[in-house]
Amino acid sequence: MAFHSDQMAIMDSIIARYPRKRSAIMPLLHYVQSVYGYVTSDGIEIIAEKLDLATAEVTAVSTFYTQYKPEPVGEYHVGVCTNTLCAVMGGDAIFAAVKEHLGIENDGVTEDGKISIEHIECNAACDYAPVVMVNWEFYDNQTVQSVIDLIDGATAGNPPAPTRGPNTLRTWKENSAVLAGLSDGLAHEGLAAGEPSLLGLRISQSAGGNS
Amino acid sequence: MTQLTPVLSAHWDEKDSFTISAYKRHGGYTAVKKALAMEPDAVIQTVKDAGLRGRGGAGFPTGMKWGFIPQGDNKDHYLVVNADESEPGTCKDTPLMMANPHVLIEGIVIASYAIRANYAFIYIRGEVVHVVRRLQQAIADAYAQGLLGKNIQGSGFDLELVLHVGAGAYICGEETALLDSLEGFRGQPRLRPPFPAIAGLYAKPTVVNNVESIASVPSIINNGPEWFSAMGTEKSKGYTLYSLSGHVANPGQFEAPLGITLRELLTLGGGIRQGHQLKFWTPGGSSTPLFTQDHLDVPLDYEGVSAAGSMLGTKALQIFDETTCVVRAVLRWTEFYKHESCGKCTPCREGTWWLVQILRDLEAGKGTAADLDKLLDVVDNIMGRSFCALADGAASPIISSLKHFREEYMQHLALGACPFDPVASTLFATAGA
Numbered sequence: 001m002a003f004h005s006d007q008m009a010i011m012d013s014i015i016a017r018y019p020r021k022r023s024a025i026m027p028l029l030h031y032v033q034s035v036y037g038y039v040t041s042d043g044i045e046i047i048a049e050k051l052d053l054a055t056a057e058v059t060a061v062s063t064f065y066t067q068y069k070p071e072p073v074g075e076y077h078v079g080v081c082t083n084t085l086c087a088v089m090g091g092d093a094i095f096a097a098v099k100e101h102l103g104i105e106n107d108g109v110t111e112d113g114k115i116s117i118e119h120i121e122c123n124a125a126c127d128y129a130p131v132v133m134v135n136w137e138f139y140d141n142q143t144v145q146s147v148i149d150l151i152d153g154a155t156a157g158n159p160p161a162p163t164r165g166p167n168t169l170r171t172w173k174e175n176s177a178v179l180a181g182l183s184d185g186l187a188h189e190g191l192a193a194g195e196p197s198l199l200g201l202r203i204s205q206s207a208g209g210n211s
Numbered sequence: 212m213t214q215l216t217p218v219l220s221a222h223w224d225e226k227d228s229f230t231i232s233a234y235k236r237h238g239g240y241t242a243v244k245k246a247l248a249m250e251p252d253a254v255i256q257t258v259k260d261a262g263l264r265g266r267g268g269a270g271f272p273t274g275m276k277w278g279f280i281p282q283g284d285n286k287d288h289y290l291v292v293n294a295d296e297s298e299p300g301t302c303k304d305t306p307l308m309m310a311n312p313h314v315l316i317e318g319i320v321i322a323s324y325a326i327r328a329n330y331a332f333i334y335i336r337g338e339v340v341h342v343v344r345r346l347q348q349a350i351a352d353a354y355a356q357g358l359l360g361k362n363i364q365g366s367g368f369d370l371e372l373v374l375h376v377g378a379g380a381y382i383c384g385e386e387t388a389l390l391d392s393l394e395g396f397r398g399q400p401r402l403r404p405p406f407p408a409i410a411g412l413y414a415k416p417t418v419v420n421n422v423e424s425i426a427s428v429p430s431i432i433n434n435g436p437e438w439f440s441a442m443g444t445e446k447s448k449g450y451t452l453y454s455l456s457g458h459v460a461n462p463g464q465f466e467a468p469l470g471i472t473l474r475e476l477l478t479l480g481g482g483i484r485q486g487h488q489l490k491f492w493t494p495g496g497s498s499t500p501l502f503t504q505d506h507l508d509v510p511l512d513y514e515g516v517s518a519a520g521s522m523l524g525t526k527a528l529q530i531f532d533e534t535t536c537v538v539r540a541v542l543r544w545t546e547f548y549k550h551e552s553c554g555k556c557t558p559c560r561e562g563t564w565w566l567v568q569i570l571r572d573l574e575a576g577k578g579t580a581a582d583l584d585k586l587l588d589v590v591d592n593i594m595g596r597s598f599c600a601l602a603d604g605a606a607s608p609i610i611s612s613l614k615h616f617r618e619e620y621m622q623h624l625a626l627g628a629c630p631f632d633p634v635a636s637t638l639f640a641t642a643g644a
Contacts, residue, residue: 022396027375088535089636090638122299129457136337136340138339187349196461196463203215
């Protein structure tokens with residue numbers, strides 16, 4: 001499958017952001033994932049061609065980073081944080097329950113292609129532990145039941161909204177486009193900050209603003 | 212009791228705090244006007260006088276770093292903001308950029324002007340898509356209002372700002388790996404010297420600063436270096452974000468002067484979760500040696516934490532109570548370092564792998580007492596033997612846990628199993644479980 005001329009134009013605009021074109025390799029890989037859902041050999045070839053690289057050089061970069069997927073993932077990619085703090089506080093129990101509920105293992109995809117799962121490392125939201133990411137949106141303060149409900153909702157095409165994110169959960173491909181630098185116009189949706197982010201501020205305010 | 216000092220977080224409770232209009236409503240983008248009317252060297256001097264030190268972990272003086280950029284060299288200079296927040300436990304830059312991206316952008320314009328850079332980058336990790344959205348919008352709005360681009364505010368200063376989104380690699384938080392990644396390569400650390408100030412991005416003079424460091428700059432320009440240096444301690448000046456997480460009644464962010472103690476933060480946050488006691492904690496992420504209840508009164512500044520045998524790091528205070536198995540915690544962190552080792556340096560690549568093998572056996576109660584010495588022997592052979600500090604970080608929880616909790620490792624061996632019930636440490640467990 002070849003890329004259309006409008007897709008080629010988008011890739012050129014990504015390359016134009018940088019003083020040197022090789023720097024565009026990462027957003028271009030995100031862009032390929034927004035088109036195909038994963039890094040295809042077609043995608044590798046077009047990036048190599050545009051950046052004057054060997055396909056092996058593009059593959060070498062693609063395989064270094066865990067967000068670039070060599071195989072298709074689900075429409076909703078569920079990452080459960082199992083780094084120490086989240087694991088201890090419930091992440092291990094959540095991930096075990098998710099695997100059992102779906103009958104798939106780490107890096108697995110459901111047969112209908114709706115859900116894939118991965119245990120992820122610390123996602124910079126430890127004050128909201130245990131944390132689950134879906135298509136790299138925050139689902140804070142999760143429990144086993146809340147994640148099962150989330151997955152069942154996503155499977156039925158009706159996932160709950162992220163805790164700190166847009167009003168509706170976007171698909172893996174749609175969010176990959178945002179990571180490629182293509183705005184979806186949803187920055188204004190969702191909270192400015194969750195309650196844990198505001199804890200110190202609130203304490204300071206309740207002490208009269210000069211705590 | 213140390214007083215909290217919300218500066219960066221002062222308006223995060225407003226629903227639109229991330230917009231350019233909200234930022235301007237609270238005096239945003241006035242510091243940049245002031246700075247652009249100063250000589251660039253005077254801006255650097257102001258940041259030096261304030262005593263601002265890097266908030267990304269190492270604590271290097273920010274103004275001094277800027278001063279290392281050679282001037283009049285007819286080369287392009289670059290500012291790169293390290294927004295690849297990935298150190299386990301660290302969760303301050305992410306809420307900062309989500310709730311107030313403009314304070315970072317204003318800091319970037321000022322810092323770029325000071326080091327005479329006309330191109331700046333924010334390298335953000337790719338796993339936080341809504342923060343990416345907020346930054347994209349903020350950058351677009353700043354361009355639209357003439358705060359980025361050509362001839363900023365009529366000053367004659369030009370700056371292009373590019374948001375570069377990573378793709379899941381902890382190592383890219385290391386500044387030279389970050390630069391390789393930004394150049395379009397696998398993110399692997401470089402041998403130093405040369406340091407980025409001499410040969411950074413595209414082998415040109417480059418400053419790499421943490422998000423919080425750069426975001427602190429507008430407040431320094433607006434309020435003066437004396438205002439900033441009046442907060443904090445003798446060598447650790449100013450306010451900073453402390454992130455409290457884990458087995459506490461109320462986890463969250465606290466902006467306070469450097470030098471506040473965990474005892475004070477716990478008092479403010481409501482203490483350890485009900486019915487439990489503090490067992491161990493990290494002062495600044497998983498790469499900083501573990502502390503125990505004996506360290507509650509250590510001043511959380513660069514010198515205080517260092518003198519007590521750890522590092523201030525990213526001020527990521529991960530709190531674990533008595534239900535947590537320290538061997539399990541250390542094993543999991545070690546698995547993380549093994550997974551994130553980029554593979555460039557043999558001691559780190561092989562050493563972290565062996566550490567995981569030994570710790571897995573120990574956690575399952577299948578090891579022997581000799582394995583504890585073997586752990587320390589492997590650690591001794593990987594520390595300081597690689598291009599970057601990843602392996603040193605892997606060593607920290609192992610050495611410190613053996614120092615404080617050797618008995619608990621021995622219990623695993625005596626019992627032939629882990630003596631802890633993992634359910635008791637979850638949030639789903641009821642108090643006292």
